[in-house]
Amino acid sequence: PMTDVIRSQEGLQAENYLEQAYHSGNIDGVQYTIPLDIHANAMYYNQDLLSKYGVEHFLDDDVVTFDELLSLQGKLEDGDYAVNDSLISWVILAQIQNLGGDIE
Incomplete structure (x- = not known):
């Protein structure tokens, strides 16, 4: 306690x-x-940045992939970021465990 x-x-x-x-x-x-x-298991996006870089189409299918975001590598101005996945691996591992999965 x-x-x-x-x-x-x-x-x-x-x-x-x-x-x-x-x-x-x-x-x-x-x-x-x-x-x-506390961490959200969701991806957030900035509509202004999508527009700024002409990638609004990333949302056309309601799924934004890492490949889509990584396609912006080298194209962003200083201070603009597309992905911060510093905790994503921990979240994925936790969800697999929480849902009864196993990692081999």
């Missing part, structure tokens, strides 16, 4: 966290976890 940790650290209060994330670690009224961070 995180009871002593919560008491000793002022900022570890439920109201400082997304309700669902904080309460997912609560079992029978006892807090066993504190959220470290």
Whole structure:
């Protein structure tokens, strides 16, 4: 249980966290976890950047692939980014595990 940790650290209060994330670690009224961070399993895009680089067609089939995004390599201005996949492998591995899959 995180009871002593919560008491000793002022900022570890439920109201400082997304309700669902904080309460997912609560079992029978006892807090066993504190959220470290939260990641969305979704890809976000900037419509202005799609237009700027003339790639609105990436959305025509409602699926944006890594190959489509990587096709922009070397074409973007400084400060514009198409992919930040620093956590994607962890998310994929977690989802495979969570859905009962196996990695061989």
